[in-house]
Amino acid sequence: MRTVEPVPSSTAHEAQAPGVTTTPWIRDLAAGIREVLRRDLSPQLTADQVAEVLRPSLGRPGLLTDAQREGDPRAYRQHLLHGEPDGSFSVVALVWLPGQQTPIHDHVCWCVAGVHEGQETEHRYRLTGAGETAELVRDAVLVNPPGALSAIAPPGDIHRVRNTGATKAISLHIYGADISRLGSSVRRTYRAPHEES
Numbered sequence: 395m396r397t398v399e400p401v402p403s404s405t406a407h408e409a410q411a412p413g414v415t416t417t418p419w420i421r422d423l424a425a426g427i428r429e430v431l432r433r434d435l436s437p438q439l440t441a442d443q444v445a446e447v448l449r450p451s452l453g454r455p456g457l458l459t460d461a462q463r464e465g466d467p468r469a470y471r472q473h474l475l476h477g478e479p480d481g482s483f484s485v486v487a488l489v490w491l492p493g494q495q496t497p498i499h500d501h502v503c504w505c506v507a508g509v510h511e512g513q514e515t516e517h518r519y520r521l522t523g524a525g526e527t528a529e530l531v532r533d534a535v536l537v538n539p540p541g542a543l544s545a546i547a548p549p550g551d552i553h554r555v556r557n558t559g560a561t562k563a564i565s566l567h568i569y570g571a572d573i574s575r576l577g578s579s580v581r582r583t584y585r586a587p588h589e590e591s
């Protein structure tokens with residue numbers, strides 16, 4: 395049985411038009427990210443330093459508009475907050491209603507995620523073997539409260555995120571790719587290990 399599955403052609407993600415920066419905090423955040431990118435670091439170091447740029451925004455009241463905080467009862471929802479004109483990075487808010495989750499997936503680029511409100515649980519996996527016999531093994535379960543940050547870069551970035559709280563959860567994500575063009579940062583999705591299916 396295949397462990398790696400094709401990326402679905404349609405998801406709950408919504409790719410809006412290329413982002414025009416609309417609020418001062420996003421303008422400041424984008425300027426900070428540009429400064430990191432000018433250092434031309436490895437993908438992991440870039441993600442680590444971008445995480446520190448994002449950190450002061452997490453949990454700040456009034457950061458997002460009502461529209462940017464809207465969820466979708468069908469699946470977690472993506473709001474594009476900023477698309478860098480040269481395509482080098484994107485900022486999105488992901489809104490999760492209780493119980494909503496991603497498939498197990500990895501990314502096409504480095505990725506920073508910070509919990510803005512609510513609680514998210516992240517399962518991290520590694521792939522053992524290769525080809526048709528490859529199997530996923532769960533390595534860690536992280537419960538992330540507001541303010542928690544993760545910075546990851548492929549390969550080895552296979553995970554799943556779920557809102558395990560009783561209220562809406564919102565996280566802010568920065569991807570080293572043009573999400574307005576790609577629609578999402580997901581490279582591949584994976585079938586859950588036997589013990590989770």
Ligand SMILES: [Fe+2]
Nearest residue numbers: 499500501553
């Ligand atoms: Fe992810």
